[in-house]
Amino acid sequence: MLDDFLIRAALAGIGTAILAAPLGCFVVWRRMAYFGETIAYSGLLGVALGFLLGIDLTLGVIATAVAMALLLTAFQAQRKIPYDTLLGILAHTALAAGLIAASFVGGARLDLMGYLFGDILAVSKTDLAWIWGGAVAVLAGLFWLWRPLLAMTVNEDLAAAEGVPVRRTGTAFILLIAVTVALAMKVIGILLITSLMIFPTAAARPFAKTPEQMAVLAGAGAAAAVCGGLYLSLRFDTAAGPSIVIALAALFFLVAAPALAFRGR
Amino acid sequence: MLTVPGFQDRPQEKALEAREAAIPEAEALAAASRVSLVLHGKTVLDRVSIAVHPSEIVTLIGPNGAGKTTLARMLLGLVTPSSGTVGRREALRVGYVPQRCTSDWIIPLSVRRFMSLTQPVSRARAHECLGETGAAHLIDAQMGELSGGEFQRVALARALAREPHLLVLDEPAQAVDFSGAARLYELIAAIRQRRGCGILLISHDLQVVLGASDRVVCLNRHICCEGVPGAVAGHPEYVRLFGPEAARSFGLYSHHHDHTHTLSGDVACGG
The missing domain is CATH 3.40.50.300 (P-loop containing nucleotide triphosphate hydrolases)
Incomplete structure (x- = not known):
């Protein structure tokens, strides 16, 4: 069954969706969209690094994404530059450096477009193992972090005052984001990864009464949108990554936006 | 100030x-x-x-920025x-009652869930503590729908459910x-x-x-x-x-x- 590239693509897409969407909820709740994007943009450097060292590319991306995540956390306390400005500088520096490094290191062997916009139809069995193994590990981590992370998302001082280890929890969370970015890259590409985290979350909001409902709804919506995007891609022979983003956008504008408007928000 | x-x-x-x-x-x-x-x-x-x-x-009183x-x-x-x-x-x-929480409540959270934010609290206990602060009727409300005064009563009840020393x-x-x-x-x-x-x-x-x-x-x-x-x-x-x-x-x-x-x-x- 896994020999069919379409089945592999669908499985990879669904795995990525149910991995990225619940994490995306916290990214949205904690106002970290740009943070996630900056980590994602560092992914291409990881690809180059993987090529250079001859190691697995996913491992290379995980390594650079984790390094970028820790760097961003270390800078959070500084007051010299506004944080979003710093994120912008680092994001585009990392992306530009990644583009140059990738062309130097990989040359023609490296499918740049595939890393930037995803190449879900070329997903291998190894990729599939990475994605599903990683999804299980990351979601288990998120499950474990759930209560403290939720508490510090609602109010960080409250959580800290009542004994939640906020620093450790926050660091563990951004490591989960870094791993997620690395795993999702193959499916949707580093430039579009944040859409898989943010769109389904935004779409799920008007229908959710609890944080858990929102995470589950976002995961289901993301999985549906990925399948829809795959269909679009096959039907009209369009690039898979952008097709998935269009399906995610449809989910938001056609399902969630009317519900939001109806509620008078 | x-x-x-x-x-x-x-x-x-x-x-x-x-x-x-x-x-x-x-x-x-x-x-x-x-x-x-x-x-x-x-x-x-x-x-x-x-x-x-x-x-x-x-x-503790003092002007804004007094520390x-x-x-x-x-x-x-x-x-x-x-x-x-x-x-x-x-x-x-410690029971902590913040001034406010995340500004627009994009996170969907009922009062009931908010009561167990840092530790599990049974519904009966949540109800009892909300009663103590005059907010028992809000138990199934969404946090985003509360007024400033209601939020304070709910937040106070949540802190009390921890049996705080301070x-x-x-x-x-x-x-x-x-x-x-x-x-x-x-x-x-x-x-x-x-x-x-x-x-x-x-x-x-x-x-x-x-x-x-x-x-x-x-x-x-x-x-x-x-x-x-x-x-x-x-x-x-x-x-x-x-x-x-x-x-x-x-x-x-x-x-x-x-x-x-x-x-x-x-x-x-x-x-």
Whole structure:
């Protein structure tokens, strides 16, 4: 069954969706969209690094994404530059450096477009193992972090005052984001990864009464949108990554936006 | 809010004397001793000492930027002082009532779920604690739909469900109108009476808050004056900081509440 590239693509897409969407909820709740994007943009450097060292590319991306995540956390306390400005500088520096490094290191062997916009139809069995193994590990981590992370998302001082280890929890969370970015890259590409985290979350909001409902709804919506995007891609022979983003956008504008408007928000 | 020229240079001896008289004997729940904090080259706190004891309401007042919240966070162990020491009773259980939570509640959270934010709380227990703060009817409401006053009652109930030794309230009456604030402080006083927990109140709405307090600490990076509410309200430093208007309106309020807490009552009338 896994020999069919379409089945592999669908499985990879669904795995990525149910991995990225619940994490995306916290990214949205904690106002970290740009943070996630900056980590994602560092992914291409990881690809180059993987090529250079001859190691697995996913491992290379995980390594650079984790390094970028820790760097961003270390800078959070500084007051010299506004944080979003710093994120912008680092994001585009990392992306530009990644583009140059990738062309130097990989040359023609490296499918740049595939890393930037995803190449879900070329997903291998190894990729599939990475994605599903990683999804299980990351979601288990998120499950474990759930209560403290939720508490510090609602109010960080409250959580800290009542004994939640906020620093450790926050660091563990951004490591989960870094791993997620690395795993999702193959499916949707580093430039579009944040859409898989943010769109389904935004779409799920008007229908959710609890944080858990929102995470589950976002995961289901993301999985549906990925399948829809795959269909679009096959039907009209369009690039898979952008097709998935269009399906995610449809989910938001056609399902969630009317519900939001109806509620008078 | 107000800046007073030359304020930093004032000697603190008088303030220290006033405090000695007001501190109860029992072991403190949390205490800071001569703590200072320098952040980015700016002195945020300058040799401040404060302690909260069981069954005591300590109110921290001062203008915006006076370091009130920083000092409270330091007492809770969330900020490390540049110098001085902070101590907390062993296994101290803290209940924290923030001013507000995430601004627009994009996170869907019912009051019921909010009650178990940092530790699991049964529905019956949640209901009981919400009842204590007059918010039992809100148990199934969404947090985003609460008014400022409702949020404070719910947040207070959540903190109470932890059976705290020390309750910390950050500007509880910020988003509440005057009479709502008065009722809120009555509630806080009643909770102290019933549960015997120590309470640290951060506030700058002076008129209402003082009457409910056993001890008032007036902070403007250093401790300006300190003592029982009446003494503070009449203190020249307090009048300098907040103006004579504040001192007068304080007296008005506490007069109504003489009977509920004797410690502040009789002295307060003189303010």
